[in-house]
Amino acid sequence: xxxxxxxxxxxxxxxxxxxxxxxxxxxxxxxxxxxxxxxxxxxxxxxxxxxxxxxxxxxxxxxxxxxxxxxxxxxxxxxxxxxxxxxxxxxxxxxxxxxxxxxxxxxxxxxxxxxxxxxxxxxxxxxxxxxxxxxxxxxxxxxxxxxxxxxxxxxxxxxxxxxxxxxxxxxxxxxxxxxxxxxxxxxxxxxxxxxxxxxxxxxxxxxxxxxxxxxxxxxxxxxxxxxxxxxxxxxxxxxxxxxxxxxxxxxxxxxxxxxxxxxxxxxxxxxxxxxxxxxxxxxxxxxxxxxxxxxxxxxxxxxxxxxxxxxxxxxxxxxxxxxxxxxxxxxxxxxxxxxxxxxxxxxxxxxxxxxxxxxxxxxxxxxxxxxxxxxxxxxxxxxxxxxxxxxxxxxxxxxxxxxxxxxxxxxxxxxxxxxxxxxxxxxxxxxxxxxxxxxxxxxxxxxxxxxxxxxxxxxxxxxxxxxxxxxxxxxxxxxxxxxxx
Amino acid sequence: xxxxxxxxxxxxxxxxxxxxxxxxxxxxxxxxxxxxxxxxxxxxxxxxxxxxxxxxxxxxxxxxxxxxxxxxxxxxxxxxxxxxxxxxxxxxxxxxxxxxxxxxxxxxxxxxxxxxxxxxxxxxxxxxxxxxxxxxxxxxxxxxxxxxxxxxxxxxxxxxxxxxxxxxxxxxxxxxxxxxxxxxxxxxxxxxxxxxxxxxxxxxxxxxxxxxxxxxxxxxxxxxxxxxxxxxxxxxxxxxxxxxxxxxxxxxxxxxxxxxxxxxxxxxxxxxxxxxxxxxxxxxxxxxxxxxxxxxxxxxxxxxxxxxxxxxxxxxxxxxxxxxxxxxxxxxxxxxxxxxxxxxxxxxxxxxxxxxxxxxxxxxxxxxxxxxxxxxxxxxxxxxx
Numbered sequence: 128x129x130x131x132x133x134x135x136x137x138x139x140x141x142x143x144x145x146x147x148x149x150x151x152x153x154x155x156x157x158x159x160x161x162x163x164x165x166x167x168x169x170x171x172x173x174x175x176x177x178x179x180x181x182x183x184x185x186x187x188x189x190x191x192x193x194x195x196x197x198x199x200x201x202x203x204x205x206x207x208x209x210x211x212x213x214x215x216x217x218x219x220x221x222x223x224x225x226x227x228x229x230x231x232x233x234x235x236x237x238x239x240x241x242x243x244x245x246x247x248x249x250x251x252x253x254x255x256x257x258x259x260x261x262x263x264x265x266x267x268x269x270x271x272x273x274x275x276x277x278x279x280x281x282x283x284x285x286x287x288x289x290x291x292x293x294x295x296x297x298x299x300x301x302x303x304x305x306x307x308x309x310x311x312x313x314x315x316x317x318x319x320x321x322x323x324x325x326x327x328x329x330x331x332x333x334x335x336x337x338x339x340x341x342x343x344x345x346x347x348x349x350x351x352x353x354x355x356x357x358x359x360x361x362x363x364x365x366x367x368x369x370x371x372x373x374x375x376x377x378x379x380x381x382x383x384x385x386x387x388x389x390x391x392x393x394x395x396x397x398x399x400x401x402x403x404x405x406x407x408x409x410x411x412x413x414x415x416x417x418x419x420x421x422x423x424x425x426x427x428x429x430x431x432x433x434x435x436x437x438x439x440x441x442x443x444x445x446x447x448x449x450x451x452x453x454x455x456x457x458x459x460x461x462x463x464x465x466x467x468x469x470x471x472x473x474x475x476x477x478x479x480x481x482x483x484x485x486x487x488x489x490x491x492x493x494x495x496x497x498x499x500x501x502x503x504x505x506x507x508x509x510x511x512x513x514x515x516x517x518x519x520x521x522x523x524x525x526x527x528x529x530x531x532x533x534x535x536x537x538x539x540x541x542x543x544x545x546x547x548x549x550x551x552x553x554x555x556x557x558x559x560x561x562x563x564x565x566x567x568x569x570x571x572x573x574x575x576x577x578x579x580x581x582x583x584x585x586x587x588x589x590x591x592x593x594x595x596x597x598x599x600x601x602x603x604x605x606x607x608x609x610x611x612x
Numbered sequence: 613x614x615x616x617x618x619x620x621x622x623x624x625x626x627x628x629x630x631x632x633x634x635x636x637x638x639x640x641x642x643x644x645x646x647x648x649x650x651x652x653x654x655x656x657x658x659x660x661x662x663x664x665x666x667x668x669x670x671x672x673x674x675x676x677x678x679x680x681x682x683x684x685x686x687x688x689x690x691x692x693x694x695x696x697x698x699x700x701x702x703x704x705x706x707x708x709x710x711x712x713x714x715x716x717x718x719x720x721x722x723x724x725x726x727x728x729x730x731x732x733x734x735x736x737x738x739x740x741x742x743x744x745x746x747x748x749x750x751x752x753x754x755x756x757x758x759x760x761x762x763x764x765x766x767x768x769x770x771x772x773x774x775x776x777x778x779x780x781x782x783x784x785x786x787x788x789x790x791x792x793x794x795x796x797x798x799x800x801x802x803x804x805x806x807x808x809x810x811x812x813x814x815x816x817x818x819x820x821x822x823x824x825x826x827x828x829x830x831x832x833x834x835x836x837x838x839x840x841x842x843x844x845x846x847x848x849x850x851x852x853x854x855x856x857x858x859x860x861x862x863x864x865x866x867x868x869x870x871x872x873x874x875x876x877x878x879x880x881x882x883x884x885x886x887x888x889x890x891x892x893x894x895x896x897x898x899x900x901x902x903x904x905x906x907x908x909x910x911x912x913x914x915x916x917x918x919x920x921x922x923x924x925x926x927x928x929x930x931x932x933x934x935x936x937x938x939x940x941x942x943x944x945x946x947x948x949x950x951x952x953x954x955x956x957x958x959x960x961x962x963x964x965x966x967x968x969x970x971x972x973x974x975x976x977x978x979x980x981x982x983x984x985x986x987x988x989x990x991x992x993x994x995x996x997x
Binding site: 522543590597598 | 908
């Protein structure tokens with residue numbers, strides 16, 4: 128019987144598990160969350176307003192399917208390896224420490240499988256803004272999580288800003304848990320939106336019903352929705368007291384003279400998503416793209432460039448939960464050994480192909496534009512873990528990324544550049560372009576040195592360890608943990 | 613004299629500074645930039661404690677003395693956003709577990725014979741020096757001259773100092789060379805040709821390939837080393853502390869994974885634990901075996917590390933020659949071509965003395981070191997890896 132391991136239990140991972148089980152595989156799911164659902168399904172029955180829940184019935188189906196799988200929740204997976212299939216059989220070996228991160232000895236879990244589905248999802252991404260380290264500023268994802276899971280609002284008067292349709296459900300959730308949402312500021316302008324969508328982003332595609340519902344919610348709660356607009360400064364001494372918003376040009380550069388202050392006590396920022404590529408990179412799967420967005424390369428069957436390794440969901444392109452569900456199903460079926468033309472894949476393939484077009488439109492319409500760095504001050508903190516300001520990064524921009532990080536400590540703190548990596552790269556790229564004459568390492572920044580050994584463009588994602596782990600947890604069990612069906 | 617120094621790691625940057633200060637017109641060439649590879653992927657060890665009597669120990673002792681003044685100077689001359697070298701003369705403590713005492717005692721006695729300070733610590737002094745060390749340790753030797761610095765920052769500082777002395781940085785890959793009358797007259801790069809009177813090959817683990825492109829292949833190979841970094845904590849490790857089995861691993865030609873554990877604190881509060889050694893070519897996927905092996909040995913030295921969280925790990929490639937001795941001096945086949953590579957895990961420590969030997973070879977500058985043991989003409993070096 129084929130053993131399939133699934134890394135991540137969001138929509139993509141759950142759909143993969145369900146499909147692999149349906150195809151007769153033995154399935155093990157590892158997920159860092161306390162319970163399955165990922166970033167998308169984190170509501171609690173009885174606590175979360177039903178209007179914030181999407182696809183709950185589907186989630187319940189997926190959860191009941193999981194009864195046939197071994198599920199490790201609260202699993203910090205710190206390594207994934209491909210081994211020669213042989214003696215003990217398994218081609219993929221995953222190692223995890225399972226239990227609360229701050230608890231006493233976590234359980235060592237080793238999973239061997241014949242195939243792996245990487246469904247590690249994405250972090251939500253907030254670009255640095257002067258004042259963004261003030262208490263009261265959160266990512267849009269964090270605001271959404273607090274609202275959905277705990278029924279709590281990040282503020283009484285909350286401003287939502289960034290880019291992409293994700294801002295809409297966040298605003299709706301905040302309103303439902305009692306916050307006044309003083310505005311939703313979408314950085315993209317009409318031109319970009321028209322290129323991707325129609326002028327009104329909710330009038331489109333298979334998403335239209337859902338988006339129309341958000342539009343209705345915004346209108347009901349009298350939430351102003353502005354396009355070509357963004358927060359360029361957060362105001363306050365001890366915590367957020369207001370925010371400066373400005374019109375942004377097509378490159379997201381603030382238009383001088385358009386600034387105005389909006390009184391608020393919380394700001395939720397969401398400028399997009401950063402896929403969590405570390406496991407794929409550790410396995411040697413090919414990753415494509417540049418600093419504006421890197422994704423795992425997959426074929427029509429969601430296969431990566433490594434044998435027996437599949438990927439689904441946001442790690443292959445930001446497309447939302449429906450795309451993730453379809454990709455997960457395809458990956459699960461294929462990992463379990465079904466052929467690409469097996470009729471059980473047909474429905475998922477159709478949805479996936481439509482959603483890929485949706486994802487392309489999403490990037491065209493809302494992708495981060497390079498002008499955003501214009502709203503930074505020299506002393507704006509970029510790397511929050513190590514308190515590294517923009518000035519320090521610019522001063523060292525001429526040396527290769529790795530040397531710059533060691534010199535400034537940008538990206539070396541506990542989050543290991545998961546928050547600031549993309550911003551740091553953008554600032555370095557801009558500094559190198561503006562420092563005419565200083566061509567040092569010029570190529571390194573746009574990723575064209577990736578052919579060089581240890582090349583720069585995967586620097587932040589290339590981690591020999593996938594998760595923080597205690598030294599004492601690295602030893603321990605070397606044989607697969609028993610209990611796999 | 614126009615000199616191209618190829619490779620902007622610690623050895624190339626030190627050579628560029630030494631040659632520029634002596635009046636040469638220096639071009640520092642690197643395909644990525646300053647400190648892009650090995651020198652940003654290592655520990656910054658300035659060790660005399662791991663050297664058995666011989667030519668490399670002489671180089672290490674000489675270099676160790678030079679680093680003290682050099683690091684002071686680099687820190688004093690710092691400009692702009694340039695980082696500090698974080699030089700720290702913290703000393704080393706080498707320990708043996710039961711059964712290993714005699715070997716370590718003999719090793720230390722031989723080192724004392726060539727002037728390395730190596731003092732046996734009794735139980736009381738050891739407790740004072742390293743209170744968190746495992747009680748299982750049977751013997752500890754204190755090496756006051758061992759030191760540490762931040763290797764990437766220091767390389768950046770050396771390169772900046774070289775530039776202040778007139779050196780020029782060119783980011784380009786060297787593709788070949790042009791000879792006139794049996795001597796190198798120019799190097800060809802992806803950014804065009806550069807006319808030169810001499811070339812110094814400081815390409816570290818890539819020195820063999822660069823040598824081939826310049827018509828002089830070298831048997832220099834990469835050896836992969838993995839290093840672990842913990843989350844910051846109050847200081848509980850005060851020296852460079854390592855197990856005496858490190859000494860065996862450095863000199864070994866064995867291809868299989870070897871580990872020895874050097875544990876130390878950094879100014880940032882993290883604990884650095886290195887290192888493994890594997891001959892696996894330029895393989896970029898170390899997997900977990902080295903990490904697990906290093907962790908097991910580190911927790912044996914310092915049991916408190918069991919509960920310490922690893923923040924990250926990284927790896928780099930160290931250049932080594934088949935006889936484990938650095939390769940420094942003029943190539944016997946191509947006039948005007950010099951090599952400075954093969955330092956394995958000791959390049960940071962040996963950089964100043966290496967630069968001195970290069971200045972001696974290229975410019976005839978004086979040195980008290982014996983260059984002969986390191987010359988590229990020795991058997992087994994001048995062939996492709």
